[in-house]
Structure formats: structure tokens, C-alpha cells
Amino acid sequence: MDTKVKNTETLLSLGQFHISEDxxxxxxxxxxxxxxxxxxxxxxxxxxxxxxxxxxLRLRIHxxxxxxxxxxxxxxxxRLAHLALSMMTVGYVWQEGERExxxxxxxxxxxxxxxxxxxxxxxxxxxxxxxxxxxxxxRDPDGPFSMENxxxxxxxxxxxxLRGFFLVTLMVELAAVPGLKSxxxxxxxxxxxxxxxxxxxxxxxxxxxxSMKQAFKLMHDYVDPSIFYGIVRIYLSGWKDNPLMPExxxxxxxxEKPMEFSGSSAAQSSTLHCFDELLGVQHEGSSGAFLRxxxxxxxxxxxxxxxxxxxxxSLRSFVLQQADEGLTHTFEQCVAxxxxxxxxxxxTVTRYITIPASRAKQLRANKQGLPEELDAIRRAPTxxxxxxxxxxxxxxxxxxxxxxxxxxxxxxxSKGNQVLPDPSINTEGCx
Ligand code: HEM
Numbered sequence: 001m002d003t004k005v006k007n008t009e010t011l012l013s014l015g016q017f018h019i020s021e022d023x024x025x026x027x028x029x030x031x032x033x034x035x036x037x038x039x040x041x042x043x044x045x046x047x048x049x050x051x052x053x054x055x056x057l058r059l060r061i062h063x064x065x066x067x068x069x070x071x072x073x074x075x076x077x078x079r080l081a082h083l084a085l086s087m088m089t090v091g092y093v094w095q096e097g098e099r100e101x102x103x104x105x106x107x108x109x110x111x112x113x114x115x116x117x118x119x120x121x122x123x124x125x126x127x128x129x130x131x132x133x134x135x136x137x138x139r140d141p142d143g144p145f146s147m148e149n150x151x152x153x154x155x156x157x158x159x160x161x162l163r164g165f166f167l168v169t170l171m172v173e174l175a176a177v178p179g180l181k182s183x184x185x186x187x188x189x190x191x192x193x194x195x196x197x198x199x200x201x202x203x204x205x206x207x208x209x210x211s212m213k214q215a216f217k218l219m220h221d222y223v224d225p226s227i228f229y230g231i232v233r234i235y236l237s238g239w240k241d242n243p244l245m246p247e248x249x250x251x252x253x254x255x256e257k258p259m260e261f262s263g264s265s266a267a268q269s270s271t272l273h274c275f276d277e278l279l280g281v282q283h284e285g286s287s288g289a290f291l292r293x294x295x296x297x298x299x300x301x302x303x304x305x306x307x308x309x310x311x312x313x314s315l316r317s318f319v320l321q322q323a324d325e326g327l328t329h330t331f332e333q334c335v336a337x338x339x340x341x342x343x344x345x346x347x348t349v350t351r352y353i354t355i356p357a358s359r360a361k362q363l364r365a366n367k368q369g370l371p372e373e374l375d376a377i378r379r380a381p382t383x384x385x386x387x388x389x390x391x392x393x394x395x396x397x398x399x400x401x402x403x404x405x406x407x408x409x410x411x412x413x414s415k416g417n418q419v420l421p422d423p424s425i426n427t428e429g430c431x
Contacts, residue, residue, distance in 0.1 A: 012184055017305035018075075024177035025270050025302055026170065027134040031076045032153055038071075038081065040064050041112075045084035048091040049157045057091050058102075066108040069115040078120050079134040080153070085113040086126035087154045090235045090263075097234060098244050098381040103258070110251035121300040124251065125238055125261040128268035129299055132169045145174055147218065158232035164222025165232060169266060171215040176271045179208025183278055183309060190318050198318065199327045206334035209275065213341045219348060229356035230376030237381075238263030244381065267294045270302040277309040279335055280316040281408045287400040320410065328410060335409045342402040349394060356380070 014021060020028045034042055044051065044060050051057035072081050088109060093102060105113075110124070117124040135153050143149040150167050158165070182204035189197035239245040240260035248258035266272075273295065276283065283291050295303045319331045360377045406412065 012187060012308070014181065014184065014305075017308070018299065018301040019180060019305060021181065022177070024173060024180045025133060026136075026173050026177075027076070027079055029076075030134045030136065030153060031080045032137055034077060034080055034084070035071055038067060038084075040067065041081070041084050041088070045087050045154050048087050049155060049159075052091055052095050052157055055095065057088075057095050061088060061092050061109055062106055064108045067112055069112050069119075072116065072119075075120075078116055079130075081112075081116045082120055082122060083130040083134050083154055085109065085116060086124075086130050087156060089113060089124070090126045090237075091156065093239070093245075093249065094234050094237070101244050102249075103245075103247065104250045104252050107253040110254050114251055114254045123261045123297055124259075126236070126264045127297045128264050128266055129297070131236075131264050132166050132173065132266075132269075135166060136170055145171070147171065147222065156232070156235045158227055158235075160222070161224045161227035162232050164219070165228060168215070168218045168222055171218060172212050173269065173271060175211035175215040176208050178211075179205040180271065180274060182208070183274060186278060186315060187309070187312050190313055190315060195322055195324050195327055198315070199324070199330050202315075202327070202330045202334055205275065205278065206330060206337050209334065209337040209341055212271075213337075213344050216341070216344060216348070220351075223352070225352045225356050226359075226377045228352050229360070230380040233353075234381050236264045262293070262297065265294065267291060268297040270298050270306055273298075273306045274309055275338060276405070277306055278315055279331075279338065279405075279408050280314055281338075281405050283401060283404050285400070287397050287404070290397065291401070316408065316410070332409055332411060335405065339402060339405050342398070342405055346395070346398050346402060349398060353394060 019025055022028060041064070044057070044064060048057060051060055069081070072078050089105060092105065092109065113124045122129065136150055137153055138145070139149050139151055147164075147167060150170065152163055152166055156162055182201040185201035186198055186205065189195075189201055237244075238261045239249045239258075240262045242263075248260035250256065250258045267290070273291070275281075282288075295306065298306075316331070319327055356377050357380075360380050360382075363377055364382075
């Protein structure tokens with residue numbers, strides 16, 4: 001049966017959730033500039049790393065005019081404005097690292113930022129939706145999506161490592177696109193009781209998760225752990241559950257009471273939330289609460305897509321009911337690949353946060369001159385040592401999320417923690 005017909009019949013299409021057939025949750029063709037009126041914003045936003053290094057970003061922002069936001073008309077203009085204002089905001093807040101943190105965001109930044117955020121339904125802070133999903137352009141517009149052909153629109157301190165961190169993550173999102181599209185076929189296949197259709201679509205999801213892991217491996221080639229840990233990380237941090245800003249941040253002339261927002265984190269990517277809901281992964285307790293809260297840092301339409309998936313009849317129950325060997329195998333493989341992805345992620349976090357954090361402790365004791373790279377680690381913010389950029393206590397959280405994924409396996413009940421019917425998948429070596 002033609003799947004397109006089925007999609008129409010069940011009135012579910014990616015377009016209605018602002019998810020693109022080609023780019024998934026990534027903003028297709030982000031604008032590279034705003035209307036001329038907004039030149040004062042873009043002039044600063046394009047130079048945030050240089051202005052931070054000369055300690056003059058705060059001054060430039062104080063002298064920036066207070067601009068109206070009603071001239072921003074399209075979704076793409078609003079997205080670029082949010083990106084630019086958020087880059088300026090995190091640059092303003094963290095200009096001096098963990099020293100001299102500020103309590104108030106000045107009105108010429110806070111007022112337009114909150115207006116733009118409200119129109120998009122997003123929080124007024126740098127989020128994944130800005131930094132990764134709406135922050136790219138192709139050098140050669142007709143060329144491929146590749147690390148060589150991609151560049152960032154706006155950047156922060158951290159040079160090539162910062163570029164690599166955002167763009168490799170973009171490549172991971174791209175790898176997920178066929179899987180996101182196939183979610184609809186899984187849902188429709190269940191609706192029509194079509195086991196072959198569900199199996200085929202679920203296999204695409206499973207392959208997409210594997211491709212995401214392959215793309216993730218690029219991180220090691222493009223991102224230096226000491227630069228990520230010592231320089232990049234603080235700019236991704238927020239002002240919620242952050243000991244550096246225990247009271248949050250006052251957005252001047254918006255609200256007198258300080259506001260608290262988590263920093264940018266891939267926990268705000270809709271993609272993994274979609275796969276979890278599809279497979280029926282049950283995140284509970286504080287990890288579940290953190291992940292649910294992260295949905296408020298997504299575009300409302302993407303959050304609705306996740307909720308729509310979770311409101312549909314359960315795939316896991318369908319697999320159990322049908323007791324079809326091929327379908328069960330594909331489901332198990334899909335869960336196993338998600339566990340594998342999360343194990344790979346945990347290893348990466350060990351390399352980029354846990355190891356540099358313990359190195360930083362050693363190095364701080366050492367007063368002698370150090371090569372630039374090691375010095376970056378030594379000077380990294382001490383208050384963030386145990387925390388992720390979203391503010392989570394990292395390892396307990398990530399392992400709980402991984403274990404809940406394992407629990408989704410159908411063989412889980414009878415075989416304890418064994419979820420891997422497919423020997424080609426390696427989950428060894430994770431911490
Ligand atoms: C150097 C690379 C990375 C580091 C150091 C890192 C670090 C972290 C940390 C510390 C968390 C805990 C939540 C928080 O407080 O932010 C987290 C969560 C998460 N990250 Fe990453 N991350 C990296 C790359 C990625 C990439 C490329 C993806 C894929 C798009 C990703 C997907 C996730 C997801 C989905 C979560 C939520 C937990 C889960 O669903 O398993 N991360 N990450």
C-alpha cells in the first residue's frame with residue numbers, strides 16, 4: 001500500500017510539525033542576515049569571540065541601541081534574531097569566565113530577546129535549537145552536507161573545536177532524518193495492522209540510530225577535549241542550578257524577579273525524545289523530570305510532535321501482541337542500537353568532561369607555566385566540574401537514561417540486562 005496515502009488518511013505529516021523531509025528538525029536554509037535595521041545586533045553578534053577576548057563585549061552591548069522587534073516578520077528572521085541575541089547574551093554573561101558574573105542583562109538586550117523568544121515560544125537563552133539547528137550554512141550551496149562544506153553563521157570562543165562541536169552535532173541530526181521520517185510509517189503501520197510495514201519502517205529507524213553513532217565519531221577528529229572543557233563549555237552554561245549564578249538573571253525591564261534557565265544541551269534535541277517515545281522508553285524520577293523540562297527548550301511544534309508520538313498506540317505492545325519473529329528482532333535491534341548510541345555518548349562525555357575535570361584538579365595544584373592547551377583546562381570554571389551544560393549531575397543521569405533504554409527490551413524480563421540479539425553491536429567498554 002502507498003505510504004503517502006496512509007499518512008494523509010491518518011492526518012499525520014512531518015510538515016504540520018515544522019519538520020522537514022530533507023532536514024528533519026534542522027532549520028532548512030537558515031538566513032545569513034537580518035534586515036538592515038538590525039545591523040547593530042549583527043555587527044556585535046558576528047564578533048563575539050573577538051569582543052570577549054578584548055573584554056569589550058559588555059561595553060558594546062551597553063552602547064547598543066534598543067531596537068524594535070516588529071520588523072522581524074518571518075520564522076527564519078526570528079530564528080536568526082534569537083540566535084544572534086542568544087550569542088550576545090551568553091557572551092555578555094560569561095565574558096569574564098567564572099569571575100565577575102553579572103546579575104542583570106541590560107534592557108537593550110533583554111527586551112528584544114524576550115520579545116523574540118515569546119514569539120517563537122522559546123526561552124531567552126542560547127539553546128540547542130539556535131546553536132546547532134539554525135546556525136549553519138553551506139560554503140558551496142550545491143555541495144553536500146559535509147564537515148568541509150559546512151560553516152557556522154555565528155560563533156563563540158573555542159575556535160575550530162567550537163565549530164566542530166556544533167557542526168558534528170548537526171551531522172548527527174542529519175543522520176537521524178530518515179529515522180524521523182519513518183516514525184510516521186511505524187505509526188501508520190500499527191494503525192493498519194500491517195506488520196511488514198512496521199518492520200520495514202522500524203528497520204530504517206534502527207539504521208538511522210546506527211548512522212547517528214557513526215557521525216558522532218567525527219567529534220574526536222574535530223573537537224579537542226581540553227578546549228571543549230576549558231573554553232567552550234562555560235558559554236553553553238545557563239543560570240539554573242548553577243552555583244556561579246545562584247540567583248539566576250534579571251532581564252531588565254522585562255521582570256524584576258530573576259529568571260532561571262538551563263544552558264544549551266543536546267538533551268534539548270527532539271530527535272532522541274522522538275525515538276524514546278516511539279520505542280516506549282520510560283524515563284522516570286529526576287532524569288525523566290529533567291528530560292521533560294528540556295522539552296520546554298524546543299520549538300513548540302517539535303514538542304507537539306514528540307507528544308503526538310507518545311499519544312499513539314504503543315509500538316512495544318504491538319510487537320508483543322503480534323509475536324512476529326522478524327518484527328521482534330527489528331524492535332530489539334532498534335533498542336540495542338539506542339543503548340549503543342547512549343553508551344558511546346557516555347564514553348564521549350568521559351573523554352570531554354570527566355577526564356579533563358580530574359586533570360584540572362591536578363593542574364591547579366601546579367603553579368608552573370603550562371602549554372596553552374593544558375592552561376585552558378587549568379583555568380576552566382571549577383564550579384561546573386560535576387555538571388553538564390544543562391545543569392544535570394552528569395554521569396548518574398546519563399547512566400539512568402541508558403539503563404531505562406535497556407529496560408525497554410522485550411527480552412529484558414527473562415534475560416536480565418541482556419538486550420543484544422545482534423552480535424554486530426558492541427556495547428563493551430562503556431563506563
Ligand atoms: C563532546 C560532545 C558531547 C558532550 C561532552 C556531551 C555532554 C552531555 C551532557 C553533560 C549531558 C547531560 C545533560 C546536560 O546537563 O547537558 C548530555 C545529554 C545529552 N546529550 Fe550530549 N554531549 C555531547 C554530544 C552530544 C551529541 C553529538 C548528541 C547527539 C545529538 C548528544 C545527545 C545528548 C542527549 C540526547 C542527551 C540527553 C540524555 C540522553 O537522552 O541520553 N550529545 N550530553
